[in-house]
Amino acid sequence: xxxxxxxxxxxxxxxxxxxxxxxxxxxxxxxxxxxxxxxxxxxxxxxxxxxxxxxxxxxxxxxxxxxxxxxxxxxxxxxxxxxxxxxxxxxxxxxxxxxxxxxxxxxxxxxxxxxxxxxxxxxxx
Amino acid sequence: xxxxxxxxxxxxxxxxxxxxxxxxxxxxxxxxxxxxxxxxxxxxxxxxxxxxxxxxxxxxxxxxxxxxxxxxxxxxxxxxxxxxxxxxxxxxxxxxxxxxxxxxxxxxxxxxxxxxxxxxxxxxxxxxxxxxxxxxxxxxxxxxxxxxxxxxxxxxxxxxxxxxxxxxxxxxxxxxxxxxxxxxxxxxxxxxxxxxxxxxxxxxxxxxxxxxxxxxxxxxxxxxxxxx
Numbered sequence: 001x002x003x004x005x006x007x008x009x010x011x012x013x014x015x016x017x018x019x020x021x022x023x024x025x026x027x028x029x030x031x032x033x034x035x036x037x038x039x040x041x042x043x044x045x046x047x048x049x050x051x052x053x054x055x056x057x058x059x060x061x062x063x064x065x066x067x068x069x070x071x072x073x074x075x076x077x078x079x080x081x082x083x084x085x086x087x088x089x090x091x092x093x094x095x096x097x098x099x100x101x102x103x104x105x106x107x108x109x110x111x112x113x114x115x116x117x118x119x120x121x122x123x124x125x
Numbered sequence: 126x127x128x129x130x131x132x133x134x135x136x137x138x139x140x141x142x143x144x145x146x147x148x149x150x151x152x153x154x155x156x157x158x159x160x161x162x163x164x165x166x167x168x169x170x171x172x173x174x175x176x177x178x179x180x181x182x183x184x185x186x187x188x189x190x191x192x193x194x195x196x197x198x199x200x201x202x203x204x205x206x207x208x209x210x211x212x213x214x215x216x217x218x219x220x221x222x223x224x225x226x227x228x229x230x231x232x233x234x235x236x237x238x239x240x241x242x243x244x245x246x247x248x249x250x251x252x253x254x255x256x257x258x259x260x261x262x263x264x265x266x267x268x269x270x271x272x273x274x275x276x277x278x279x280x281x282x283x284x285x286x287x288x289x290x291x292x293x294x295x296x297x298x299x300x301x302x303x304x305x306x307x308x309x310x311x312x313x314x315x316x317x318x319x320x321x322x323x324x325x326x327x328x329x330x331x332x333x334x335x336x337x338x339x340x341x342x343x344x345x346x347x348x349x350x351x352x353x
Contacts, residue, residue: 001200004199011193015193071180074177117128119128119131
């Protein structure tokens with residue numbers, strides 16, 4: 001009886017802590033990535049962006065995404081990869097007009113992805 | 126992960142409810158919640174294993190949730206008997222001293238032929254050879270025979286009427302027609318075929334007749350010799 005109760009508490013505690021950590025981790029990762037993207041967006045809009053700014057954003061994302069693979073379906077991460085590589089490609093050829101919509105898509109994803117894993121009625125159903 | 130936890134709990138409860146509603150027919154030597162766990166856990170383990178795009182943690186959290194629910198049900202079973210009847214169900218006495226209890230059969234989505242089959246598997250061929258028969262909560266079948274049950278089943282009984290429906294193959298086998306049987310039914314005070322729950326006859330002419338909502342009757346047809 002005590003062993004069963006202990007196993008219930010332990011399992012519940014484990015699930016609760018993993019869930020809380022995942023929620024916090026995903027949220028903070030995307031918040032910091034959003035900040036980096038906003039800087040890139042502002043620079044692109046002002047025409048002051050360089051290819052190195054793009055690759056720096058790429059490196060930042062590469063660094064973050066390694067841990068995100070534990071928490072998120074890999075298809076969501078691949079979608080960000082795809083949009084980011086396209087945006088950086090546009091910066092390489094100095095096509096800022098094409099880069100801006102792609103960065104906007106990435107900014108939208110930074111908001112939507114953590115939201116789709118948040119504890120809410122519509123996500124449960 | 127919190128989502129996975131809640132979704133697993135919902136799926137578990139929904140599957141358990143469906144299993145309980147399906148009755149004992151769908152179970153088989155497992156408590157309903159054990160069957161639900163068996164059904165769900167195989168998929169939970171397989172999906173993250175086979176699909177590389179899903180983090181392994183998704184499967185692990187769901188499996189641990191199932192384990193948690195299992196442990197909670199165990200605790201409830203041991204300490205609160207009423208929860209056991211809600212989660213696992215209670216045994217259903219489908220045959221008693223008055224004969225077959227068709228309301229209990231219906232509750233478990235079973236019919237008279239299922240009961241006769243279960244009795245045969247247990248080694249009881251005549252319905253009147255058994256004092257009590259019940260389906261346990263996990264779907265297994267138990268029967269308590271009468272003390273002289275061996276004398277009561279000297280020949281194999283066959284079904285002539287099953288829940289108001291003729292078994293024409295068996296009628297041909299005993300070389301009698303419907304009018305002959307209807308005549309017997311009328312003599313026993315049964316005016317409508319629909320009111321017959323079950324009627325069997327064995328090779329010696331011993332008839333087991335039960336009308337719906339009434340106690341069973343056993344009588345002999347007075348055949349000159351045994352037919353089989």
